[in-house]
Amino acid sequence: MAKITIIGAGFGGLTAVRALRRRLPDAEITLIAPKAEFVYYPSLIWIPVGLRRGEDLRIPLERFFARQKVEFHQGRVTGLKDGGRTVVTDMGEVGNDALIIASGGRGIKKLPGIEHSIAICDGIEAAEAIRDRLALLDKGTIALGFGGNPLEPPAVRGGPMFELLFGLDTHLKRLGKRPQMDLVFFNPMKEPGNRLGPKAVAGILGEMEKRGIRAHLGHKITGFETKKVQTEGGDIDADLILFMPGMTGPEWLANSGLPLSPGGFIQADRYCQVQDHPGIFVAGDSGSYAGTADWLPKQGHAADLQAETAVASLLAQMHGKAPDQPFKEELICIVDTLDSGIMVYRDNKRASVLPNPFWHTAKRLFEWRYLLHYK
Incomplete structure (x- = not known):
């Protein structure tokens, strides 16, 4: 056996x-x-x-x-x-x-002052900390961004940060707080999310512009303070910093x-x-x-x-044989906006971007179906 x-x-x-x-x-x-x-x-x-x-x-x-x-x-x-x-x-x-x-x-937690930021992919406790901090804000600035691993470019997790960004925008509008809240997205790349493909990058940046979200792009992140993101292109004052570091x-x-x-x-x-x-x-x-x-x-x-x-x-x-089944190289991602979504698909032959209000419901249905395996 x-x-x-x-x-x-x-x-x-x-x-x-x-x-x-x-x-x-x-x-x-x-x-x-x-x-x-x-x-x-x-x-x-x-x-x-x-x-x-x-x-x-x-x-x-x-x-x-x-x-x-x-x-x-x-x-x-x-x-x-x-x-x-x-x-x-x-x-x-x-x-x-x-x-x-x-x-x-795991996240690379080497940037000076990174303890002043919260990484949602750290788990449930981190997500709840964001919820609690958000509830205390009636005005101010929320800065969101992600970094990478310079020795391993694919080791980045930007999708959840885009979803969190657009979801917060929708949520704050529903609460009537958005006019008093500034959202800033920061990233060391000029075209963040380029692993999703050029169409997806254009769609994401266009969505930011449509929603009035400021973009601070193409500047190396150098560190954090209690209420500040430090970059080589200038600092960003923020009441809440949400940052996903690169992975190792x-x-x-x-x-x-x-x-x-x-x-x-x-x-x-x-x-x-x-x-x-x-x-x-x-x-x-x-x-x-x-x-x-x-x-x-x-x-x-x-x-x-x-x-x-x-x-x-x-x-x-x-069985003494050589494997002959390589894994499928495929990216499927719904960039959720809380009331809508953008389906991004990519493989070695094609890349597509499909915005549709249905994708938010589809993401919820997929969660329900996937979890049935383990309940």
Whole structure:
């Protein structure tokens, strides 16, 4: 009986569980994570505006694990031993015959004064902090922006910040506060969001102009103060600073012995195999995938696709075959505006941008359908 360990209870890890159980009904599956819960990150943008509560997005996984016959190991991974055949955690060691790593990434918190900003992708607590700070503001300036990883250009998460920006604009208008509130978007790139494609960038910047949102673009971010964003192109005074830093891999990779990219992610191929480490695969934000498009997103949909491929590659290796199923390079994103939305699609052949009021409802329906897997 194969002993397979999965690190992470996010999109990639849970999709890997479902794919493994479908194809290896007798496998011994162990999943390692700090908590037996799934947080649905795409809907964090709705907590500050009151459309969601933290408990709506925090899904206990005990029943899912029972249905899938998964052994849950509660702990934080601290490293690997024996070429990856042993996972070391703060609550003991877990052996395996094969390992799928889907432990996500983390923000690069190196800018001076970054503690004066809030990153919504830090989780439910961060989203609730934004909600509480927002409730205290009747006038003033909110500055929103995101940064990148200079050693790994794709390691950026700008989509949630655009959604938060447009959602706050709609929310403040509904409250009658928008005339007294200034929204400023800042980014070191002159064309932020270029991974979405030129049409999407034009659409996003046009939406900002239509909504009266100021743009401070093309200036390197140098730091933050309590009520100030510092850039090489001048400072932005702000009563609330919302900033998503660039991403890197999880801290424990320093003790993994795995090959890492310049930006700090696990080096893998298009089949989600870790280079020169048989029996180890990666899915989602932890990986840097050689030979793939430079616009490849770090998002839940991509993690799902990579998890399916990681499982297929694992099975191929178990049967002594070379994997032949690369993951699909695809970006699907609904840039939600709370009352409407913009569907952005991109693959290696085409890119499209489709604005439509229906997309907000579609995003809510997709959340409901996706979470049914784990309830």
